[in-house]
Each structure stands twice: as structure tokens, then as C-alpha cells.
Amino acid sequence: MSPLDQVVARIGAAIPGARVQILPNDSPSGQHSLLVDHEHAVAVAKFLRDDPDLQLDHLANVTGVDWLDATVKEKAKVRKVINGAEKEVEETLERKKPGFLEAVYHLYSIARNHGPVILRLRTGNRIDQVRVPSLTPIWRGAEFQEREIYDLYGIVFDGHPDLRRILMWDEFQDHPMRKDYVEPDDYEYEPTAHDKVLEKAKKHHTAADRPQL
Amino acid sequence: MRLNSTTLRNRSDWSGAVPIRPEYGWKIGWNGGSRASGIQTVTGTRTTHMQASDHPYLFLAVFLVVAVIFPLVPLGLARLWARTFSPPKPGPVKNAIYECGVESKGDAWIQFKSEYYLYGIIFLIFDVEAIFLFPFAVAFTNLTIGAFLAMMMFLLLLVEGLVWAWQKGVLTWK
Amino acid sequence: MSIDEGLRSELSRQGIFTTTLEGLYNWGRRNSVWPLNFGLACCAIEMIAASMARFDLARFGAEVFRPSPRQADLMIVAGTVTKKMAPMVVRLYNQMPEPKYVIAMGACAISGGPFKQGYNVLKGIDRYIPVDVHIPGCPPRPEALLHAFMTLQRKIDAQKLSGSDRARHFDAQAPSEFPIPQYGQHDLEPPRNEAVWRPPAMRRGE
Numbered sequence A: 001m002s003p004l005d006q007v008v009a010r011i012g013a014a015i016p017g018a019r020v021q022i023l024p025n026d027s028p029s030g031q032h033s034l035l036v037d038h039e040h041a042v043a044v045a046k047f048l049r050d051d052p053d054l055q056l057d058h059l060a061n062v063t064g065v066d067w068l069d070a071t072v073k074e075k076a077k078v079r080k081v082i083n084g085a086e087k088e089v090e091e092t093l094e095r096k097k098p099g100f101l102e103a104v105y106h107l108y109s110i111a112r113n114h115g116p117v118i119l120r121l122r123t124g125n126r127i128d129q130v131r132v133p134s135l136t137p138i139w140r141g142a143e144f145q146e147r148e149i150y151d152l153y154g155i156v157f158d159g160h161p162d163l164r165r166i167l168m169w170d171e172f173q174d175h176p177m178r179k180d181y182v183e184p185d186d187y188e189y190e191p192t193a194h195d196k197v198l199e200k201a202k203k204h205h206t207a208a209d210r211p212q213l
Numbered sequence B: 001m002r003l004n005s006t007t008l009r010n011r012s013d014w015s016g017a018v019p020i021r022p023e024y025g026w027k028i029g030w031n032g033g034s035r036a037s038g039i040q041t042v043t044g045t046r047t048t049h050m051q052a053s054d055h056p057y058l059f060l061a062v063f064l065v066v067a068v069i070f071p072l073v074p075l076g077l078a079r080l081w082a083r084t085f086s087p088p089k090p091g092p093v094k095n096a097i098y099e100c101g102v103e104s105k106g107d108a109w110i111q112f113k114s115e116y117y118l119y120g121i122i123f124l125i126f127d128v129e130a131i132f133l134f135p136f137a138v139a140f141t142n143l144t145i146g147a148f149l150a151m152m153m154f155l156l157l158l159v160e161g162l163v164w165a166w167q168k169g170v171l172t173w174k
Numbered sequence C: 001m002s003i004d005e006g007l008r009s010e011l012s013r014q015g016i017f018t019t020t021l022e023g024l025y026n027w028g029r030r031n032s033v034w035p036l037n038f039g040l041a042c043c044a045i046e047m048i049a050a051s052m053a054r055f056d057l058a059r060f061g062a063e064v065f066r067p068s069p070r071q072a073d074l075m076i077v078a079g080t081v082t083k084k085m086a087p088m089v090v091r092l093y094n095q096m097p098e099p100k101y102v103i104a105m106g107a108c109a110i111s112g113g114p115f116k117q118g119y120n121v122l123k124g125i126d127r128y129i130p131v132d133v134h135i136p137g138c139p140p141r142p143e144a145l146l147h148a149f150m151t152l153q154r155k156i157d158a159q160k161l162s163g164s165d166r167a168r169h170f171d172a173q174a175p176s177e178f179p180i181p182q183y184g185q186h187d188l189e190p191p192r193n194e195a196v197w198r199p200p201a202m203r204r205g206e
Helices: A004-014 A041-050 A142-153 A195-203 B005-009 B011-015 B058-084 B114-138 B145-168 C005-013 C021-030 C043-051 C086-095 C107-111 C142-157
Strands: A020-023 A033-036 A058-067 A070-082 A085-097 A100-109 A114-122 A131-133 A156-158 B040-043 B046-049 C074-078 C101-105 C133-135
Touching (some): A004 A033, A004 A041, A033 A041, A041 A114, A058 A114, A114 A131, B114 B145, C021 C142, C043 C074, C043 C101, C043 C142, C074 C086, C101 C107, C133 C142
Parallel strands (some): A033 A114, A131 A156, C074 C101, C101 C133
Antiparallel strands (some): A020 A033, A070 A085, A100 A114, B040 B046
16 A cells, blocks of 8 residues: 555545645554545545555444543743843743544455555534534444444434434433543442542441441 | 953954944943943843943043043142232233333334245245255265256256346345 | 151151142242343353253253243343343343242342443342342353352242241232333433342441
8 A cells, every 4th residue: 555645645636625634643553544624524435445546445443532621731942031131941831732522444455455544533622513424325334333433422423324322222311431421420339449439439428337448 | 241441442352252242232321311320231142231330431531521620620729829828919011011121112013025025935945945955965876867857957947936036126125 | 837857757768758838839949940041241151051961950940941031930140231231131020920039140240240330331230120149250150050049949948938037929018020220311210229229338347
């Protein structure tokens, strides 16, 4: 398979206006991924599947990621005037990084025996802009996994043929795999009462029967 | 000569030696009413007075009574047991019709696609064909060329039907 | 309804066997426990193994796995009970005729096991239905299930026909159906049946 930047260039040539960005992966695996914009996601996916050099016909895995709002600390060198003299000082800058939800698609080619190519679709934020286009029309195997991501992360897939909860019951309101999910407080005695578990346990016991832990 | 049901049941016992001939001796008990006191039986020159237990169809009556009592007694005992010890505890869930844990929704009278039956019939034809193929395969080396041709003709007819159904689009599930 | 033990053994030495109605009744029941044929997770594989020739559950008269709750005496809750599955399990239990028994098989069925702090697994089926025998293990070996069967047989054998301590199914006031939990917005509602199960008080150092 041609390198990822060539793939991006060919996508750009085939689909005008598609914004595809390479997200580098610094780990030893070096599995860089492609961030695709919503408008052209289906067209890009179709190109990846049908292009004779790529033929990414096998969708191995779809998963979700929850990125919370974060503050990123960056060290930067800033020129400042200190005591009348201009100096170059290293300063720590805090940058707010808004959270979002992400759907990750791992693609392989069975016909040409290569892969993976990793596609990422990101939502606008974690609260009200949680829609991404569904790739089920391209890879039928995405159907249940997108339902699972909808169930557990709350990403709404536009164009999905049957978007219902798949693991939890229909009346369920939460998205349990989100990092800010709070599980129902039906806590009782646990054999390992440590830290947060201990704090919870204390709330459920009156002063009389509260153990001396 | 005493007869009882055991000897009567075994025809070889009373065919030769026993001087009873039904065509002029017997009165069949049931249409003669309940003649429990015994039946006068004419056997040639002798007249024998028989006991009630001698009636040849008595064992049937006994069998009938036992057949009724045999299931009734345990049923009655179970009923008695339930009345004495086990209180009945019916309930809406326990009496529900469906019994797989899921609540039933809607009507049981739903419509099936007619293609399903075509599928079913085609499956059945080839299922039955397999039954013919097994003995054919077992006896294959000893068969004459005529038998072989007959079997091939049989297969051809079925396959022809399959091809026809295929072309009609029956095998495509829409 | 009791007979002197010495007299009984003397009689049996003479070839006369005596029993009580209670003994006869319990003898019949404990040797024909029919389990309900269902499995929820990997423990069910061990349950199947226990019913096969090597471990041979048939020795205990329990080989007749019934596909319908109406014909079953025993519910083996073999495996993880998810919150989505819990109402079905309780409904099946409710549809079983009295007397009925429950074996909770494996860590998940008795407490939620490794999934206890998760969002989707019930923390033990004993929150909704009365459990007679708990088997720990992940999964328990077939021998453990056989042990549970023998324990259940001892329990059945000890049940009384009459008196205040008579078996539960003889008590007209004892419930035969238990409330089925409903799917709530965040959890099953109610999260437990207080009449059946209460969280144990946490005490230490006593």
C-alpha cells in the first residue's frame, strides 16, 4: 500500500473539497490515522473501498473514544522585557482543549492483503453536537458496532439504517462508557473497601454501624 | 371340565380336547344382560354348571375396571395431597401463556411471506431425494447401467425443477 | 409422625421397611429434581458438562432438563445475569410451579463477580429471587455443581410437611411470585427486592 500521505493526496484528487488530515501517532506502532470531515466522510469511505489500489473491503473494528475537556500545558519561549533588558524566557502556557467524541474505523484489505487504514470521525463537542455520518452504507459490518457506539458513547450516526440501543435497554438514558458516567448508587458491602469505594461505603452506613476502617 | 379365562385365552388349549363348540354352546354374556349367576352350557350330551369366574370375557371387565382405577387412584391421591398440604398459588405471571421470559407483544396470527413455503417445499424435495440417494450410493457398484440411468433421470427431473425455481427468482429472499 | 429409631432398624433387619409420609414425600422429590434448561454465560458450559456422561447428573435424578418453566423444579442460574436479562429470569422463576428451588452458579450469579462494579450486570440474582444454594467459582467445576445438588437434596430432605417451620411452598401466605424489576432510566427499578435481600451490614473487628 502506498504511504498515507499519498493516500491523502489521491483522496484529495478524487474527491474535491474533502478535508482529510493525518493524525500522527508517536508511539512505536506508528499507526497514523486519517481525520475525515463529516461532509465527505461517506465519499472518502467509498473511495477507500472501491479504489483498485486500496480496496479496503474489510472493516475490522469500529470503536468510540471519549475525549474530555482538557487543559494542555505547553512550554514556549517568549521574549519579554525583564528589568529593562529583553530576554528569552521559557513560560508554561495553559491551553483549553475542548472535548469531543470520536468514532474510529479500522480498515483492512482482504483482496490486497494490507492494512490497517484508520479513519476517525469527530463530533463537534460532547453535549449537543454529537452527530457524525454513518459508514454502514459502505461497510455493512459497521451496523451493530455503530449501534454499540451510539448506545455506550451517545454518538448519533446520520444515515444509519437502524439506530437503536443494542446492549442496554431502550428506556436507558445514560451512555455508560463516557468518562463522566456516574453509575447508580446501589452500593453495599464490598470485600475490597479502598479509597473511593470506602467513601461510598461510608455514606451507606449510619454512625452506629459504621466500621472502624 | 372347568374353564377359566387363562385357558380360554390360549386357543390351542381348547380347540381339540375341550368339548365346547361355540356354535351351539355359547351364549355371549354381554347381550344376554348381566347373568352373573352363571351360564348353562350345553356340551354335547353333558351339561356343566359354571361359576361366575368362569365367564370367558370376565378378564376384559376386570381389565377395564383396573384400567380406570389405575390412573384415577394416583390422580385422586395427588388431588387429596394438594388439598391437604399444598395451597394453590396462581398469579398473572404464572398463568401467562408465553413461557420464555419475554413478555409477548402483538398477535400470534402473523402473516408469513409466501416465498417461505416455496423455500420449504424445495428443501423438502431435496431432503427426500437424499433418502433415495443413500441406498443408491451403497449399492452403486452392483447396479446395472439401466438402474444407474434411471437414478440419473430421477435426479435430472429434480434438478430441472430447481433450475426452474431459480430462474423464477424463488431462491432470492426479498 | 416419628418412629423410634431402634424399632425402625430392628424392623428393617427383619425385612420390614417403614417410613413416614414426610420421608416418602421428600425422598421422591429430592430424587427427581428437574432443572430448567437455560444458561446465561460460560457457567452453562460447566452445567452441560455436569449433565454429560463423565459427571453424570442423572445419578441424582436431575438429568431431565426441562425446556419449559412449568415442568421444572429447579432453576440453575448459570452465568452472568445482566440487568437486561434479570426481568426474564425473574419471570421464568415466577412461572415455575411450587415447590421450586434456585441454585446460583458461579461468581456472577451470586454477586456480579468480576463485573460487580459495572453498569450492566446485576449484583447477584438473590436480589430478586430467593436462592437456595450458592456456588462460588469462575466458573465452578462440574463437581461443584454436583456438590450443590447434594446440598439441595439434603435441604429438601430436611423440609417439614407441617408445623410452623414447614417448607415455604406449604405456606399459603408465602409468595410464589416475586416482583419483576422494570427497566428504569438509569438502573433496574427497584434495584433489589427488600423482602428477599438486604445489603449485609458492614461490621469489622467484632
